[in-house]
Amino acid sequence: MDTVQVPEVELNSGHKMPAIGFGTGASAASAVPAEQLVQLIVGAIAAGYRHFDTAAIYGTEEVVGRAAAEALGGGLIKSRGELFVTSKLWCTDAHRDLVLPALQETLRKLGLEYVDLYLIHWPIRMSKNSSIHNAEMMNFDVRETWAAMEECCRLGLAKSIGISNFSSAKIAKLLENATIPPAVNQVEMNVGWQQGKLVQFCREKKIHISAWSPLGANAVMENPVLKEIAVNKNKTLAQVALRWIYEQGATPTVRSFNKERIMQNIQIFDWELSDEEVHKIRQIPQHRAGSGKEFVSADGQYKSIEELWDGEI
Ligand SMILES: NC(=O)c1ccc[n+]([C@@H]2O[C@H](COP(=O)([O-])OP(=O)(O)OC[C@H]3O[C@@H](n4cnc5c(N)ncnc54)[C@H](OP(=O)(O)O)[C@@H]3O)[C@@H](O)[C@H]2O)c1
Numbered sequence: 289m290d291t292v293q294v295p296e297v298e299l300n301s302g303h304k305m306p307a308i309g310f311g312t313g314a315s316a317a318s319a320v321p322a323e324q325l326v327q328l329i330v331g332a333i334a335a336g337y338r339h340f341d342t343a344a345i346y347g348t349e350e351v352v353g354r355a356a357a358e359a360l361g362g363g364l365i366k367s368r369g370e371l372f373v374t375s376k377l378w379c380t381d382a383h384r385d386l387v388l389p390a391l392q393e394t395l396r397k398l399g400l401e402y403v404d405l406y407l408i409h410w411p412i413r414m415s416k417n418s419s420i421h422n423a424e425m426m427n428f429d430v431r432e433t434w435a436a437m438e439e440c441c442r443l444g445l446a447k448s449i450g451i452s453n454f455s456s457a458k459i460a461k462l463l464e465n466a467t468i469p470p471a472v473n474q475v476e477m478n479v480g481w482q483q484g485k486l487v488q489f490c491r492e493k494k495i496h497i498s499a500w501s502p503l504g505a506n507a508v509m510e511n512p513v514l515k516e517i518a519v520n521k522n523k524t525l526a527q528v529a530l531r532w533i534y535e536q537g538a539t540p541t542v543r544s545f546n547k548e549r550i551m552q553n554i555q556i557f558d559w560e561l562s563d564e565e566v567h568k569i570r571q572i573p574q575h576r577a578g579s580g581k582e583f584v585s586a587d588g589q590y591k592s593i594e595e596l597w598d599g600e601i
C-alpha cells in the first residue's frame with residue numbers, strides 16, 4: 289500500500305497543519321470497540337493521515353493517544369512531531385479558571401505532552417453538570433476564556449489555539465482583546481453549506497477554516513451535481529466533495545471508520561476540479577445542517593438562532 293503524502297497548510301501561529309484531518313466525532317465512535325478504533329487510526333497513519341481530530345466531549349482522546357503510541361512504537365512514524373493532534377474545550381469548561389485543568393485532563397487522556405491545536409468547541413458556556421440535551425446555560429465570557437487559551441499556548445501545552453462554531457461577528461469580538469489570534473475556526477462547511485461570507489472573513493484575518501461534516505450533512509452524498517462530476521472524473525462523489533473544500537483554501541475533517549473509504553478520502557491531492565465544475569458546485573442550494581437551537585433560550589445569553597449566529601444563517 290502506498291502512503292499518500294498529504295500537503296500542509298501554514299497557520300498564523302507559524303505551525304504547519306496537514307491538509308486533511310481524520311475525525312473521531314462522538315456518537316459513531318462510541319459504537320465501535322476501542323481496540324478496533326485504535327487499529328483503524330493506526331491504519332490511517334499508515335495510509336498517510338497525520339492530523340487527528342478529537343474533543344473532550346467525543347470520548348476518543350484515549351484511543352487517539354493509544355494509536356499514536358502504537359504508531360511510534362511500531363516505527364510507522366519516527367517522532368511525535370510527525371503527528372498533528374487537535375482537541376477541544378467542552379462548554380462545561382469554558383471559563384477562565386477551568387481551561388487549563390481541562391487541557392491537562394485532555395493531555396492525560398491522550399498521553400501527550402502537548403496538543404498541536406486546542407479549540408474552544410462552541411461560543412457557549414454550560415454549567416458543570418450539563419449535558420448537551422439538558423444544557424444549563426451560563427454566561428460565556430469570550431475575553432477571559434480566550435486569555436486562558438492563550439496561557440495554554442504560552443505554557444507550550446497547545447502549539448496553536450483556535451475556535452469552533454464561531455460566526456464572523458463573534459470572531460471580531462474575540463479579536464478586540466486577543467494577544468494571540470485564533471489559528472483555526474472549525475465550522476460546518478460542505479458543498480451544501482459553503483460559508484462564503486465566513487470563509488472570506490477568515491481569509492482576511494488569516495484564520496484557517498477547518499471543515500466539519502464535509503460529507504455527512506446536507507445530503508452531500510446524494511447530490512446530483514457532485515455525482516455527475518464524479519462520474520466524469522472517475523472519482524468518487526466523496527472525493528469531489530473533499531477536494532472542493534481543499535480548493536476553497538479550507539481543510540476537511542472527515543470521518544470514516546471503513547478501511548477502504550479511509551484510503552479513498554485521502555486521495556484528493558493529485559488532481560483538481562475545473563473552473564466549470566467549481567461553478568456548478570457554487571449553484572448548489574444552501575442550508576445549514578446544525579442550527580444550534582439546543583443552545584438558544586428566552587432567558588439565556590443567546591435568545592434566538594439569529595443571535596447565536598449573528599444573522600449568518
Ligand atoms: N467542531 C465541531 O463542532 C464538530 C462538529 C461535528 C464534527 N466535527 C468533526 O468533524 C468530523 C467529521 O464530521 P462528521 O462525522 O459529522 O461527518 P463526515 O465526515 O462529513 O461524514 C461521516 C459519514 O460519511 C461516511 N463516509 C466517509 N467517507 C465516505 C466515503 N468516501 N464514501 C461514502 N461515505 C463516506 C461515513 O461512513 P463510514 O464510516 O461508513 O465510512 C460517515 O457516515 C467529526 O468526526 C469530528 O471530528 C466537529
Ligand SMILES: *[C@@H]1O[C@H](CO)[C@@H](O)[C@H](O)[C@H]1NC(C)=O
Nearest residue numbers: 429430431432461462464465
Ligand atoms: C475588550 O476589553 C475592553 C477593555 O477592557 C472591554 O471594554 C471590552 O468589552 C472587551 N471586549 C470583549 C469582547 O470582551
Ligand SMILES: *[C@@H]1O[C@H](CO)[C@@H](O)[C@H](O)[C@H]1NC(C)=O
Nearest residue numbers: 519520521522523524552555
Ligand atoms: C478509474 O479509477 C480507478 C480507481 O482509481 C482505476 O482503477 C481505473 O483505472 C480508472 N479508470 C479510468 C478509465 O481511468
Ligand SMILES: CC(=O)N[C@H]1CO[C@H](CO)[C@@H](O)[C@@H]1O
Nearest residue numbers: 409453476577578579580581
Ligand atoms: C449550529 C452549528 O453549526 N453548530 C454545530 C457546532 O458543533 C456541534 C458539534 O459539537 C454541531 O452538532 C453543531 O451543529
